[in-house]
Amino acid sequence: MEAATAQVALEGVRTDFPILAREVEGRSIAYLDSAATAQKPAAVIEAISSYYRNSNANVHRSMHVLAAEAEALYEGGRLKVAELVGARAGEIVLVRNATEAINLVRFTWARENVGPGDTVLITAMEHHSNIVPWQLLCAEQGARLEYLEVDGQGRLDLTDLDERLAGGVKLVALTHVSNVLGTINPVAEVAERAHAAGVRVLVDGAQAVPQFPVDVGATGADFYAFTGHKMYGPTGIGVLWGKRELLDEMPPFLGGGSMIKAVEDDHSTWAAVPAKFEAGTPAIAESAGLGAAADFMTGLGMEAVRAHERELTAYALERISAVSGVTVYGPADAAERGALVSFTVEGIHPHDLAELSNREGVAIRAGHHCAQPLMRRLGVPATARASFAVYNTTDEVDRLVDAVESAKSIFGA
Amino acid sequence: MDPLYREYILDHYKNPRNFGDLPQPDAEFEDRNPLCGDEMGVQIKLEGDRISDLRFHGQGCAISQATASIISDELKGKTVAEVAELDRRFIAEEIGIELSPTRLKCGLLSLKVVQGALLGTDEWPSGTPDEDPDAADVARLRNEI
Numbered sequence: 001m002e003a004a005t006a007q008v009a010l011e012g013v014r015t016d017f018p019i020l021a022r023e024v025e026g027r028s029i030a031y032l033d034s035a036a037t038a039q040k041p042a043a044v045i046e047a048i049s050s051y052y053r054n055s056n057a058n059v060h061r062s063m064h065v066l067a068a069e070a071e072a073l074y075e076g077g078r079l080k081v082a083e084l085v086g087a088r089a090g091e092i093v094l095v096r097n098a099t100e101a102i103n104l105v106r107f108t109w110a111r112e113n114v115g116p117g118d119t120v121l122i123t124a125m126e127h128h129s130n131i132v133p134w135q136l137l138c139a140e141q142g143a144r145l146e147y148l149e150v151d152g153q154g155r156l157d158l159t160d161l162d163e164r165l166a167g168g169v170k171l172v173a174l175t176h177v178s179n180v181l182g183t184i185n186p187v188a189e190v191a192e193r194a195h196a197a198g199v200r201v202l203v204d205g206a207q208a209v210p211q212f213p214v215d216v217g218a219t220g221a222d223f224y225a226f227t228g229h230k231m232y233g234p235t236g237i238g239v240l241w242g243k244r245e246l247l248d249e250m251p252p253f254l255g256g257g258s259m260i261k262a263v264e265d266d267h268s269t270w271a272a273v274p275a276k277f278e279a280g281t282p283a284i285a286e287s288a289g290l291g292a293a294a295d296f297m298t299g300l301g302m303e304a305v306r307a308h309e310r311e312l313t314a315y316a317l318e319r320i321s322a323v324s325g326v327t328v329y330g331p332a333d334a335a336e337r338g339a340l341v342s343f344t345v346e347g348i349h350p351h352d353l354a355e356l357s358n359r360e361g362v363a364i365r366a367g368h369h370c371a372q373p374l375m376r377r378l379g380v381p382a383t384a385r386a387s388f389a390v391y392n393t394t395d396e397v398d399r400l401v402d403a404v405e406s407a408k409s410i411f412g413a
Numbered sequence: 414m415d416p417l418y419r420e421y422i423l424d425h426y427k428n429p430r431n432f433g434d435l436p437q438p439d440a441e442f443e444d445r446n447p448l449c450g451d452e453m454g455v456q457i458k459l460e461g462d463r464i465s466d467l468r469f470h471g472q473g474c475a476i477s478q479a480t481a482s483i484i485s486d487e488l489k490g491k492t493v494a495e496v497a498e499l500d501r502r503f504i505a506e507e508i509g510i511e512l513s514p515t516r517l518k519c520g521l522l523s524l525k526v527v528q529g530a531l532l533g534t535d536e537w538p539s540g541t542p543d544e545d546p547d548a549a550d551v552a553r554l555r556n557e558i
Contacts, residue, residue, distance in 0.1 A: 349474035351449045351519070356418065368450055381450030381472065410418050411475070412427070 013300070014391050016041040027361035030396035035179050035340050035387030036365055037229045038210060040293075044233055047073075047292035051285045058281055060258055070284050077287030078274075080294035081239055084302075085224070086215035091247065093240040093274040094287060098206040099129040101225035101240035102173070104277060105202055106133040108250040109223075110171060113200070116142035119169045121199075123148040123156055123185075124377055125178040128370040130204045134173060148174070150377060154181035154330035158190070165197035172201045176208035176219070180369045180383065181330030182313070182337035184208075191220025200246075206230055210297075210389070211338050212306040216241045228286060232389075233293030237286035240277070247273040254279040305390055309339035312388045316341045316397045320386075323404055325413055329378060340387035342369070345404060347413035350384040356410065357384075357403040364400065416510060418475065426475040431485035435468040442529035443471075446518045451477040455526045462493045467527070474519050476512070481523035483507050493531045499524055501540035517541060 014020055017039045022029050031039060051073055057066035059074045075089070082089040095101045114120060120134045124147045138145045146164070149157045156174075165172070172194045177184050191201045203221040208214050210231040216224045223246070227238040242250075252259055252270055256279035261269040270276045297305065314334035321328050325346035331337050345353055350366035357364050366384045368375045375381065386400055407413075438456035445452045451473025458466040467488060469481040484507050488496065504520045505511045512520045524538050 349449065349451075351474040351516075352418070352476070355516070356415070359415070367448065375450070381452065410415060411423060 014393075016043070016296070017391050018042055018045070020391060024361040024363070025359055030360075030362040030392075030399050032386040032388065032392065032396060032400060033363050033365050034210075034389035034392075035207060035230070035338075035385065037235070038232045038389050039391065040234070040289075041232055041296050043296055044289045044292045048234060048285045048289040051288045059284055073288040073291070074282060074284045075287075077237075077289070077291035077294075080291040080298075084214075084294040084298060085209060085226075085239075085241065086217055087241050088244070090273060091241055091244050093242065093247070093277045094282060094290075095238050095240055095277070096236060096283070097229070097238035098204060098225045098227040099133075099238075101223075101227075101238050102130055102202065102204065103133050104240055104253045105223050105225075105242075106137045108253055108277075109200075109246060110137050111141070112251065114138075114141050114143050114170045117144075117168060119144045119146055119167065121146050121148060121164060121169045121172045123174045124150045125154075125156070125181055125183065125185075125371065125374050126173070126175055127179055127204065127206070128372070129206075130173050130175060130202075131373065134171075143170075144168075147373070150181070150183075150374070153332070154178070154183045155336075156183070156185055156190075158186075158193075161190070161193055162197065165194055165199050169194075169197070169199050172199055173204070174201075175204040175206075176214070177205075177211065177338035178330065178371075178374075179207050179340070180342050180371045180374055180385065182340045182342070183330055184336055184338055188218065188220045191222075195220070207338055207340075210305075211309060213302040222246055228290045228293065231290075231293055232296055234286045234289040237283045237290050244273065247277075252279070253277045256280045258282070300390060308390060309388050309392075310334050310337075312392055312394065312397065313337055313339050313341065315394050316386060316388070316400075319397055319401050320404070323401060323408075325408065326404070329383060339389065340385055342383040342385045344380055344383050345408065345413065348407055348411050350382040352411070353384045353404065353407050356407040357400065360399060360403040360406065362396070362400050362403045417516075419509075422475060422479045422508065425479035425482035429469070429478055429482035431468055431482065432470060433468050434470065435466060440530040442526045444522065444526050444529060444535075446473070446477065446522045448515075449474050449477065449519055451519055451522055453477060453481060453522045453526050455481075455523070455530055457527070457530050459493075464489055464491050464496070464531075469523060469526075473522075476516050476519035477522050480504060480508055480520045484523060484527075488527060496527060496531050499528070500538050504538075 019039050055069035057070040059071045078092050079089045082092045151157050187203050194201045200222045202223040205224050205226040209226040222243050224241040229235040259271050259276050259279040261271050327344050329342045354364050354366035364386045367382050435456040439459040440457045443454035453471035456468050521538050
């Protein structure tokens, strides 16, 4: 039944994406790089365009009709994305991207709660966006950065988690879904064990929110960061969800207009959350686009999205693994994975593989995927990665496999 | 026949010339291309200010490794001053194709480490598009789009 649902969702969906009509090298583009950024449905493009054509004005404190429409579009984006992830709108802080969401926590909560000798615990499968901010924080605060390692199947090694949490850890920061291995991490279990030790948890949900139903409260996270452009929305907008009591206690992030209650000559008081964290004119068009993206995803149904992508990932795992000379990274079972497959081919560098795939109109990514610590542990300089979204088909996976075979024959590998 | 992955390139990739270790080198340098993760090192023997012998070592994509192999014989006998003058045009002539902006650093990495060893520079060879790509590359990228 799930598969049938996925096929139905898939049927109508390709025509929602104008860019998929493009041809590359004389063939329709097989876009297998959605983990980097998803393509945009027409409704998202139209929402952005319509804001500029019909409703452009600044938000906050204006009486005219355009300003009211702009405000409704901006706040509407917040409301729709809140509904998508089971949050209240007042807990949704709109920022530039997931990276900025994580850095917001670094500069506010973490500066007040992570001190000399404390530890920030991250994992070996983090994206640089959930590593570098903590390296900088730890250097600044005299704190330690430690890693949870990854086992041979691409899963987090949690065997000594409780002992490590008891040793001065103040924050666990981990990804919900690895952008290289595809691993879906047991964030609720990690959060429960962290909370039992009095440790806060930040989850990077950049890959998760586009792929399956996410209820931020059910993840157990204290902070949950994600980005618009990977969930079919525009670039330039992302989300930090936080528990309201934490957001209320935190100092502001950037100072400026809109984030204040009153400005005296020598000090200011702060607006209520989430405005306290949204200084300056916000990304209004982008929020309108984000709202349209949330509507699009809600319309498809995230269970149906997951069913389709899991089926496609299982197919891709089976077909790519069957090619001789191929090594696939991450869990073998698609049920434990997000919608991507990272792999290497004996004798062919991933960049050569990506370039040759492009000759066949197949767009994949090759490189370290902003996860150099993980690459070192895997013992490879780079991998090739095919990632999937609602618009991808088994036919496109077949084209990728053909491109890999073709590259092998060119290289004699 | 693919214009980039020709037999000439693939042969040098699979059977690289002048790869390995050189005992007691007069100059050496290593670097990487963060884009592809290509790694390249070079060891050089000098006679006066002329390269008498050199060996590359490293791992990476076909373009980076084949280019090192292809230029290795051409570099022998060149003076330090001559090496300093080499740029992307030299690489294009040697490998017989103008690399696209996305692959240019792969092709220039071997020249970069040779210049690094002999000139003590950590700069990319002249003409490398970096954070500030030159106008020609921008125009070319736009044309490709």
